[in-house]
Amino acid sequence: MTVRSTLVTGGVRSGKSAYAESLLQHQQSVTYVAPGPIPDPVADPDWAERVALHQARRPAHWSTVETIDVAAAVRAADGAVLVDCLGTWVTALMDDLRGWDRPAADWRDEFDHRVQELTQAWVGASGPLVAVTNEVGMGILPEHRSGRLFRDLLGTVNQGIAAVSDDVLLVVAGRVLRL
Template sequence: MGHVILVTGGARSGKSSHAEARVAALPGERVYIATARPEDDEMRARIAHHIARRGPGWLTLEEPFDLAGALDRTDGRGPRLVDCLTLWLANLMFADRDWSPEADLLIAALARQNSPVVLVSNEVGMGIVPENALARAFRDAQGWLNQRVAAMANEVEFVVAGLPLRLK
């Protein structure tokens, strides 16, 4: 199995830039697997910011749903950065797709990778309990997904205020 690293943290914690640096330090072609869907101006601006920050030398693959397939298609090319599991999960839930079987496919794909994979995910369960059922379901699903990926990952880092804390 290739090396799997989970980088988690809160919004604007610096987790994406930290994950980018981890991938950039590895040999081989750098592959960025983007799960964001550019559906509004704010998201398009976020995507543009990430692209500018990464700079040249990254192959970008946009994949909002089939994350396991994207990993399999890019295995062997070099290290991959998946940014991020939170948007991937939201895409699945808003499309009324059952996220749990998709998570099973992701975990199985991660286990068979030869090239390194760095995954970014938000830690969303550290605040107040959301008021509405959809937000609570999302928070719970994100926590369960993070636990599953963390359990099989070789390394887990929690980023706070731009500083990584190694958990595993």
């Protein structure tokens, strides 16, 4: 079986990003799509350090696209695509839609539209494609509305991308399990 698209999921610090990168290490052309917020090293030095570690690990010939419009980046890419990660994309998308503190009726249609655009771009791309995401919902019920909202939205996004991917891998403690 030829694998064109892969979703790599797992917990925080499970090794999923490094594993996802290894799947594309021999590709001539890789577009690394970074859909999360651009770090402010003064306001959030921990986030800036995480981003810097990811950047340092990438081969020099990979191109990086920092955007919330992941669907457009996937469609525009020439060659392999690595999206890291869908969790930061959901966060950035909710920030963009100002959805954290507003009723879902005010933003949900636009959110669903953008998820559908990404799913269509994923299906239409020639590949190889790899997306990284956080596995959610295996722990306690989040205390705050934003945590519950994030968990539910990312869970839905993960299911949608998994449904149209050729392979889904779960990374736990650096070990990879095919689902």
